[in-house]
Amino acid sequence: MVYRDDERLKSYLKEFRPLAPPPLPTKKRLFVRPRLVVASAAGALAATLVLAILFFYIHELGVPTHNGSPATQQTTTSQPCCPIVSLKQSTLGTPALTKLALEDSEAFGRVMTERLKTQLPAMEDERSTLRILAKE
Amino acid sequence: MQPADSRLTEVEDLYRQLGGSLLLFGVSICGEPSRAQDALHQVFLRLMETGSLSNATDKRAYLFASVRNTLLNDWKSRQRSVPIETERIWFEPPNRDYAAESNLRRALHALPDDQRQVVILHIWGELTFSQVAEVMSISANTAASRYRYAMAKLREEMLVKENSDGLSG
Numbered sequence: 001m002v003y004r005d006d007e008r009l010k011s012y013l014k015e016f017r018p019l020a021p022p023p024l025p026t027k028k029r030l031f032v033r034p035r036l037v038v039a040s041a042a043g044a045l046a047a048t049l050v051l052a053i054l055f056f057y058i059h060e061l062g063v064p065t066h067n068g069s070p071a072t073q074q075t076t077t078s079q080p081c082c083p084i085v086s087l088k089q090s091t092l093g094t095p096a097l098t099k100l101a102l103e104d105s106e107a108f109g110r111v112m113t114e115r116l117k118t119q120l121p122a123m124e125d126e127r128s129t130l131r132i133l134a135k136e
Numbered sequence: 137m138q139p140a141d142s143r144l145t146e147v148e149d150l151y152r153q154l155g156g157s158l159l160l161f162g163v164s165i166c167g168e169p170s171r172a173q174d175a176l177h178q179v180f181l182r183l184m185e186t187g188s189l190s191n192a193t194d195k196r197a198y199l200f201a202s203v204r205n206t207l208l209n210d211w212k213s214r215q216r217s218v219p220i221e222t223e224r225i226w227f228e229p230p231n232r233d234y235a236a237e238s239n240l241r242r243a244l245h246a247l248p249d250d251q252r253q254v255v256i257l258h259i260w261g262e263l264t265f266s267q268v269a270e271v272m273s274i275s276a277n278t279a280a281s282r283y284r285y286a287m288a289k290l291r292e293e294m295l296v297k298e299n300s301d302g303l304s305g
Contacts, residue, residue: 009290013240018156018227019228020159021155021177
């Protein structure tokens with residue numbers, strides 16, 4: 001009889017070993033993974049943003065390229081006096097525009113005209129929105 | 137701040153060292169080995185993520201308390217108690233004596249929950265009565281007296297079974 005006193009019973013009970021649990025699900029890279037994912041996502045987002053800005057800058061605002069694309073030619077022909085200035089002007093913020101309006105009203109007028117072309121519907125074209133609406 | 141690698145190694149070592157007794161303790165609380173195992177994994181994975189173990193003064197007691205709290209929270213959310221599963225073995229018996237294992241498991245089942253938990257924490261968890269008291273949120277004296285009652289009852293249960301086996305054999 002091994003159960004006589006508490007100490008003997010305790011040492012007898014200790015001979016029974018609790019079953020080991022199954023191995024821990026491996027999450028060793030738990031610290032690394034989120035960082036990598038976040039870094040990759042941030043990198044991808046930054047790259048997408050840069051590409052989107054470049055695309056918008058070149059195609060929508062008519063930025064001249066080094067190889068002399070039609071966009072450049074159009075810009076330079078419509079504004080022969082200062083093509084590069086007009087490019088910068090078209091991306092100017094409100095304070096810069098205000099300054100431009102005060103210093104050079106002609107250049108300011110050109111910038112605003114350019115902006116209107118891209119922001120408002122065309123009125124001169126045969127199939128312009130306003131013409132269609134007027135017919136109806 | 138402890139480096140992540142050494143923190144992981146420490147947590148894994150503790151899992152290897154205490155996993156069995158923590159699982160046993162978990163089963164004694166919730167009655168279901170699978171749920172106890174989930175709670176155990178939950179605790180250790182959380183430790184790996186947060187590294188909060190480095191703030192614990194008594195890591196062993198902290199782990200047992202974490203498993204207990206996780207299971208009690210789970211129980212609260214389910215609002216129902218589950219009877220202890222009796223079919224599956226809890227221990228690896230000495231000399232592959234599975235009859236003795238069954239006898240011990242049956243005797244442990246017969247104990248009140250709080251006494252069973254104290255016995256498991258003290259014997260297989262190797263916690264002192266102060267540590268048991270910390271885990272169970274009771275006084276060390278209460279832990280010691282519950283242990284004594286539990287041992288008396290265990291002895292009685294195991295002897296009864298042994299005698300009845302002897303008589304029937």
